[in-house]
Amino acid sequence: MSSMFFGHYLLEHGAINREALLDAIEKQRSTNRSLPDIAVREGLLDQAKADQIHAMFRISNSSHEDLCVSEGRLSRTDVERLSRMQSAQWLRIGAALVKGGHLSDAALTTHLEAFNATEAVEQRTLESEFNHLEESTIVRACTELTLHHVARISGAPVKLQRIDPSDGTLKQGFRRFAQNIVGDREFCVAVDLEDPLFSIATRGMLGVEVDPAGDAAGDAGCELINLIGGNACTRLEPEGYTLRPQPPFSPDISDPGREKRPSIRGAALAGDDHFEINIFLNPP
């Protein structure tokens, strides 16, 4: 058992089938609107400006609200009004399943209560696992920043499923981007992106479709781990660490089983796609 999204939980417990989940996700996609998109619909922004705000969002640390003000030149009052509209219209996965006739109200309530109870246990387990890890402060900083940046760049909800010691191998169908960190501690931080998520991430970073096998896509992946590694060093500085990232790199992926070194691995989901963070505390 590991932490999961509510839709996946229902699927795993046989409450819905795959088609029902896909239908509900599609309903969410057609109903839920980002703040810039609502501003376009309300005639406050043009589409080009909204696209620009979406691109900024993916590669900055600012909120949609702040970007609508700074980039779209909307007033705070307008942004607050749009946020209220967004909240009122937002369709959660359970409601989408009920709306599609895939789940009754009563079943939703029952499953949601059970899911929340299970998730509470999973979150406590995750927290305990973090606390018992070697170099837990470093692992936590790298993991949280990976979740943050992958969520930004993919635009998908992100969830850490589990974190535990691993042999550090790169799985088939994933691309790895890594960065060595030197200083008070020496370690390597790597993000492994499943192919579909890698394509989404490169598009998010570059703003255009590129050949996933090309240099531009590789650069985008390296820049993602560079942000994670560099920001982690900065975040750890108040904890008393002096750390410095080295240039990011993409290890040879032709033989994923080749590299076997102990790591702390965090397995996570971005929507339906998998990604992992590996922290090698004893790099060669």
Place this chain on the structure above:
Amino acid sequence: MTPQTVMTIDDSAAILTIIAAYLEDSEFKVVASERDGRRAVERFQEIRPDIVLLDLIMPGQSGMETLSQILALDPDTCVVMVSSLGTEDAVHQCLSTGARSFLQKPFSRDAFIDFLRNLENQPRDPRIES
């Protein structure tokens, strides 16, 4: 108004693309982009841009070495170090070597352009002066 000329130096083509997109339709004009520190110093000597945006962490010749070589050619050059690393030590090292300022990634277009506009008025990091 004559645009200020900008040279960007970063090993990541993704970042060079993003910075060029950020500066489109602004008063700043990207006149050169280089991915290699050594080549960048040669190019700098040819074009002498108003502002140099320089990545700190690069393979081969590092950002610090590139900074020193550019300042040896022209000590008054306005060099801004750009990095995902924003530690006290890194900032101190860059500013004490002669960089005008330090910008930590990620940043939005608006924040980036405001940052460049304020370069002239920006005091050096107070941690360096104290």
